[in-house]
């Protein structure tokens with residue numbers, strides 16, 4: 001069994017949805033097909049929720065009418081038979097009936113907002129399943145809300161998911177394609193919840209891990225993971241193979257193609273993740289797995305913006321054990337993850353990407369350390385590859401490439417797969433281009 005996930009743009013137009021049917025039925029492999037909402041739907045649903053939170057009912061109803069019209073049009077272009085269209089219309093009427101009932105509530109809460117945003121995936125999967133049936137496909141819908149769950153810390157419960165999903169699959173042995181919703185799940189209160197924006201990739205990986213699938217395929221509209229950001233750098237190419245560790249670093253440090261948590265469940269069960277392009281289905285894409293033979297030393301570069309660097313000085317760090325603990329306790333207290341760390345004898349520099357509690361953090365740190373002015377608008381540039389600790393020459397190649405660019409922090413040695421630089425965001429594009437030219441060969 002394989003798990004194939006298609007994002008919003010892959011299902012966002014009727015003709016794209018049709019080509020997804022062609023793709024998933026092109027071979028005999030049984031598949032769980034995970035779908036996002038049609039592109040634009042999640043944003044539209046969130047906008048309705050915002051209107052309702054503000055008590056702007058008329059505005060919300062207008063937004064609902066607009067989205068409904070979009071779906072009505074979509075259906076007429078997707079289905080080719082009277083029966084198919086009737087089926088599609090029934091789905092849209094039912095779900096929009098529910099959306100309207102949310103809009104009619106006297107008090108619209110967070111709980112309702114989660115139900116609202118889940119409608120995107122509920123719509124796309126039911127419409128796709130109905131379309132597959134119209135075309136004579138062997139297909140069934142597996143409701144994600146029956147098996148996908150998170151705990152009180154919003155973490156997916158892999159063991160429970162595995163148990164429920166395995167049970168559900170045991171009742172569905174004859175169908176070739178099993179369609180399910182990305183993104184949505186239930187929380188410990190049994191309410192509808194989600195895996196946060198972009199979470200459909202995560203759903204695919206959780207399912208693939210839970211059933212130890214043969215492979216997880218994430219279909220987008222770019223040729224796999226590129227060696228650098230194609231929107232910024234002039235010459236990039238798809239990376240054919242990545243280790244789980246390398247892909248995780250890239251996703252966390254800014255490569256937009258994968259949701260950062262995606263790799264974990266697949267890695268735990270050793271299920272390969274393949275990134276494929278719906279526009280070029282025969283292209284090999286990128287495969288992420290647990291071991292690779294050979295391959296380039298430096299694989300790819302990613303950048304993460306909106307980073308704040310915080311500088312903490314202590315005149316008594318020398319011989320003072322416990323100083324770092326005190327520093328990190330402060331970040332823990334304010335639930336603020338630290339990305340990069342460098343230390344000297346008397347100073348520690350750390351970066352954070354969520355400055356929400358910056359003032360409180362600084363205030364608390366200043367009770368036992370000297371605080372220098374922090375730097376906002378920084379970017380972490382993360383260079384990923386297989387950097388064996390006893391192999392010389394990697395750091396010099398990187399520093400040589402960026403020799404004209406001011407570097408704020410360097411982090412090297414914690415992982416054999418990541419070297420990170422902190423630069424002012426004003427220098428980011430220039431640094432990415434310089435690293436690209438300095439570290440990769442182009443023919």
Ligand code: ASP
Pocket residue numbers: 007008036037042043120182183196197198199200201
């Ligand atoms: N539809 C959700 C979003 O737009 C989940 C996803 O597409 O991955 O964030």
Ligand code: MG
Pocket residue numbers: 007198201257259
């Ligand atoms: Mg996505």
